[in-house]
Amino acid sequence: MRLNNSAQATTELAIFGSLIIICLAVLISYGQSLQEQQILQQQAFRAALKKAYDENAFASYNIIKNPRTANLFGGYGEGGRSSTSAGASVAWCLGTPEEKSYYTINEDEFELPDGTKIKDVETSTSTGYTSQETRYEDPTARVSTKQARLTDTITTYLRTETGTDIVVTQGLDSDGRYRQSAVGTEVSRQKTWTTPQ
Amino acid sequence: MDNSSVIKGKKAQVTLETALVFVALIMLLYGSVNIWLWFNRNLAERQPPYNQTRVTAGSSNPGQWPVSSQKPLTESWVFQGK
Numbered sequence: 001m002r003l004n005n006s007a008q009a010t011t012e013l014a015i016f017g018s019l020i021i022i023c024l025a026v027l028i029s030y031g032q033s034l035q036e037q038q039i040l041q042q043q044a045f046r047a048a049l050k051k052a053y054d055e056n057a058f059a060s061y062n063i064i065k066n067p068r069t070a071n072l073f074g075g076y077g078e079g080g081r082s083s084t085s086a087g088a089s090v091a092w093c094l095g096t097p098e099e100k101s102y103y104t105i106n107e108d109e110f111e112l113p114d115g116t117k118i119k120d121v122e123t124s125t126s127t128g129y130t131s132q133e134t135r136y137e138d139p140t141a142r143v144s145t146k147q148a149r150l151t152d153t154i155t156t157y158l159r160t161e162t163g164t165d166i167v168v169t170q171g172l173d174s175d176g177r178y179r180q181s182a183v184g185t186e187v188s189r190q191k192t193w194t195t196p197q
Numbered sequence: 198m199d200n201s202s203v204i205k206g207k208k209a210q211v212t213l214e215t216a217l218v219f220v221a222l223i224m225l226l227y228g229s230v231n232i233w234l235w236f237n238r239n240l241a242e243r244q245p246p247y248n249q250t251r252v253t254a255g256s257s258n259p260g261q262w263p264v265s266s267q268k269p270l271t272e273s274w275v276f277q278g279k
Contacts, residue, residue: 017222021225028232031232031237034240035236043263
């Protein structure tokens with residue numbers, strides 16, 4: 001039995017080490033989301049302030065973003081998607097202001113029709129991912145290639161009080177951002193490496 | 198070799214293995230703390246220029262957005278803290 005103790009400490013640390021790494025990864029991703037939240041809150045207030053000044057209005061500005069994130073459990077080039085949002089309302093006007101409401105969903109900005117009240121926001125997503133690994137060997141070297149193809153679509157439903165939904169469908173573009181013009185875009189990643197024989 | 202020598206040898210093995218992996222763990226922890234400090238520094242450094250440009254942002258000359266650029270997360274920051 002004593003022989004089984006060899007490398008026990010290494011084995012234990014290999015098990016608990018992975019838990020420690022997961023804890024550190026969670027802490028780092030929490031820091032990242034705090035940062036994204038701060039940037040988005042500042043951006044939403046600044047955008048609302050600009051709209052309010054430009055249009056002499058009481059402006060409401062909402063931003064919904066889906067940043068791409070690293071995905072430890074996904075395949076090569078698969079990545080992940082997170083969601084963050086912020087909103088601000090600013091009255092910066094002379095006289096009686098008009099009420100204006102704007103939404104920026106990822107890379108697309110639009111103004112809501114006058115009097116539209118949003119009561120809920122929902123999203124649905126669809127992802128298509130394929131990966132392929134090929135290996136070529138000759139007497140001098142082994143050449144490996146990994147290739148991944150990804151299509152990702154997000155549909156955002158702005159539920160209004162009148163029951164008429166505003167639907168925005170966006171696709172993942174090659175720069176890692178979602179926009180309406182990129183629906184159906186296939187993002188591909190490829191890496192090739194050579195190992196001498 | 199008697200039994201006590203074998204046990205002492207095993208104890209030393211565990212200590213040695215722990216010492217080796219402990220170095221890697223400390224490096225990992227150090228790097229992670231530095232990444233946290235990088236987030237913290239960015240949060241703190243983003244706020245003052247944002248506050249200072251608030252009034253002009255609501256004018257005819259609102260300036261550029263973003264008002265501050267984010268410092269990149271570099272290898273020297275993660276491994277040396279600078």
